Amino acid sequence: MHLTKIRLFDFRNFREAEVEFSGGLNVFYGDNAQGKTNLLEAIHFLCNLRPVRTTREQDLIAWDKTKAYLKGVFYTSSGPVDRELLLKAGDRKKVRECGVERHRLSELYWQIHAVFFSPDDLTLVKGRPSERRRFLDLIIARLKPQYGRYLSEYSRALFQRNRLLKDLRRNRTLITALDAWDEQLSSLGAAILRTRAAFTEKLFPLVRKYYLYFSREEREIDIRYAGSMVLADVPAESLREVFLAALRESLPRDLESGYTQVGPHRDDLQFLLGGRDLRYFGSQGQQRTLSLSLKFAERRIFFEATGVYPILLLDDALSELDVNRRRWILEGEEPCQVFVTTADLSAIPGDILKKGRVYRIRAGTVG
Template identity: 40%
Template sequence: MKIVELRLCNFRNFKEQQFFFGDINVIFGKNAQGKTNILEAIYYLCNFRPVKTTKEIEIINFDSDFSYIKGIFEDNGDLIDREIYLTRDGTKKIKEMGFEIKKVKDISNRIRTIFFSPDNLSLVKGSPSVRRRFFDSLISEIKPAYYNYLKDYFRVLMQKNKLIKNKDAKFFYNRELIEVFNDKIIDFSSVIVKMRLAFLKKFIPFVNEFYADFSGNDTLIDLKYNSPIAEVGEFSIDEIKLKMKEEIKRGYQGPHTDDYIFLSGGREVKRYGSQGEIRTLVLSMIFSRGKIIYEYAGKMPIILLDDVLYELDYNRRQNLLKNDYGQLFITATDIKNLPGEILKRASLIGLPKEG
């Protein structure tokens, strides 16, 4: 799957612009010229939501009342035409092949993308909640049942917390009902933890494969699931439930507090890794996500890399760009430091663009 043409009208800083793409695309120019906006437009067409804002109308050009985006995608020789029209009053229309789409979920996973920006470094450097969101999102994408367990878990957890905080004594002291909630929480938690551990076994070999490609060395990355019940991977669900019950009595709150810790040579990357090592690790995670999606869906996602070359040395840049991962987009302020062989293969898009 790849995008071959993009038309923007009143999108961010672009009043009227058209772009054509190849397999490797390098978008270059000075800051504030719209490099990231092109990547965001592609992401928006595929996911129907902006990358960095919850207010969709912010993508509309300041001097306009509407924004229009059109992309033509190619899938094994077949062309897919997709359009999005958005107005300042919040009206949003999506069309595919000329037909208006009423339910986005019907086409939401047809064209997949992965977006990298410097903000993604928080996958290693940030709080546990950032890592949980990353893995919860990815596992849910390939195992929809996981999303349902997660949704049910948080629903029951919220109900229990609401009950405990209720000032009405007859509810507050209803220990029987609290125990019912606890049993449900244990049921859902046990499945969630087991599915997470099973997924990590599949994920970490991909991370090491890409890390070796990008770094050019044989350093192995280890991924530790940080939880009081992390050792239950081979346990049955019933055994996990017993362990979960014991740990909850000791104060364990549940899988919504667990963490993922990356180690290199036995040392925690978050604390001791260099900027280059952290960036290489995050890139390896992003590309591993793409590989797993490919195994699941049979199609490589479009990979959008914003400002990825910053703080990567020449060898890491070369190793990143020499491999074939499907359609690739990269932004850069300067193309002088890109490998010559890549520049020969790439479609070069310089900004500002005339016309």
Template identity: 35%
Template sequence: MHVAHLSLHDFRSYATAEVPLGPGVTAFIGRNGQGKTNLVEAIDYLSRLASHRVATDAPLVRAGADQAVVRAAVVKDGRTAVLEVELNPGRANRARVNKSQLPRAREIVGLVRTVVFSPEDLTLVKGDPSDRRRFLDDLLVLRTPRLAGVRADYERVLRQRNTLLKTAGAARRGSSSQESALATLGAWDSHLATYGGELLAARLGLVDELRPYVGKAYETVARGARRDDADLAYRPSLELPEQRDPRALSAAVLAEVERRRNDELDRGVSLVGPHRDDLLLSLGHGAGPAGDETRLPVKGYASHGESWSFALALRLASYDLLRADGDDPILILDDVFAELDTERRAQLADLVAGAEQVLVTAAVAADVPAALAGVRYTVAGGEVTREPGGADPAPDAGPDADA
């Protein structure tokens, strides 16, 4: 799979942009603030309907414009399809495939798959649990697009339930609407448990599948590491049953919600469910006093280099897992080489150079390792200019190609 042409209208800093692309490596070189990351961000947005840089769509629309459009000709198994997303902040986004509008924009998720390496990846290790939950859920949706609906439904139910908990909590302090709020809350408990059980089952399965890939990747990128040094484990907000199927997990969520009813009413927030879970990352640090291996959480104990190696391992593991599904995802290396030492630069470049399509951004050409030589564009002053030399990128697949 690769993107053969990218078209932007009122996206970020671009009033318009037309960028031919092709298989292999393409690098966008430009000083900070010139718009190079905006190009790869647009491709990643088509994949997930989310940005790796901001939490909402509003910053993605050019100042003064009402909407933005991202369009890409995507080639898979020799066939070309044109994917398009219309971003409408404050209103529903729209998505099209070959000019036909989809019933819901989220149905475009997963039609193109991306894995992004960026300086923000360090938050996977050092950031809040929400960063690690987002990492898991984004990967889940790329592998199983229907889970985008489960995720959206869970978040919708959670918002409504939190509102009701605040109302019911106030009712316990003297409001007359207590009985009504509590009766309504019961129905939302059931919805939370249903969607939560399905999401929880999917996350648990993903962590089990991802674990060996993370160990292998960490061994590759960390100096002197062993395959079993890096580990990850899912930490739920409730005690899990022996059965890990969605129905059993939903029943466990519902039982725990009912058990903690008074705590939730006191605090006015949902305390049980996948939104309270975390992904625990740990490293082995040799034998302890009793001869057994000592494992410590990466957050708070790992060095800066170890933290970076673990973050890279998570992204490489995601890439390998997606490849195992049968698709070569598009790799995006967004200003990541400036954050790495020379050895890690070379290791990462060698690992990803064989991908079907690699998109690189860098402030200076010297930051791009020799193993990633390919087509290069200079990005400056809102202009994207191809540098001389290199193979021509996919000249026959323009923005209006049809499947």
């Protein structure tokens, strides 16, 4: 699977552009603030239907405009697939695939996926637990649409329970309503925990493998799902009861804080090297390597699920890696379409650069 062509209208600083790509390496080269990252972002948006990180979709529309349009043509195992996205100020985005408007992710061609990596992904390691939950949740929801539904129903129930906790301070008789929310939270929460457990079982060994490779360290990292409840040795079928009991137990604390303190919405991932948490004690280099390993593990998971490697988008990432690792990524054993941005072409080994296509990005134009 790869992107053969893209068209942009009024997307960020691109007024109008049409570009054809190589199925291998594509390099976006140019000075600062010309549009290299914006072009990667356009590709990401077409593939994954959401902006990179937490940017609001509306921010993608060129500042002086009210609409933006993107079209991509993908080469896939079932022939060409074209996908169009239309953003309009104050409206929901419209997605069309092969000319037909699609309302749900599950209606779209599922092999198309991109993995984006930039130095900002350090927040995956250093940032708040919500960043790591988001990383897990987005991948799982992509692979299992059902999981996305659990998540949204769970957060609705959580919102209601939290509201009730606050109301209870004024009116204790409302306590009878709590049971219903606890029931709902625990069954949805158990489904979330079960799905996450099955997923992390696949993810963690991959992260460890890539970390070992990228870091060249002798030591393996130890990765843990750091739950807000102790769940070790709890069989899957008992998760619901254990969670329900934990909710009841935490009620005094919950009432005090007005917030539900246990559950998958409080969980985290922990990365340990020699017993120490890399979030607090890792060097910048170790943290960066770890965030890169997480992204490569994501990529591999998609490969295992769909049989094709996702498109790899590397934003300013090469300067952080030594030559061997650059080589491995750009021409490695895991072939796929790669897009990289750089202000400095010498960051790419000459023989690899020769095989790729170089695009000069200047003030929202592609040369």
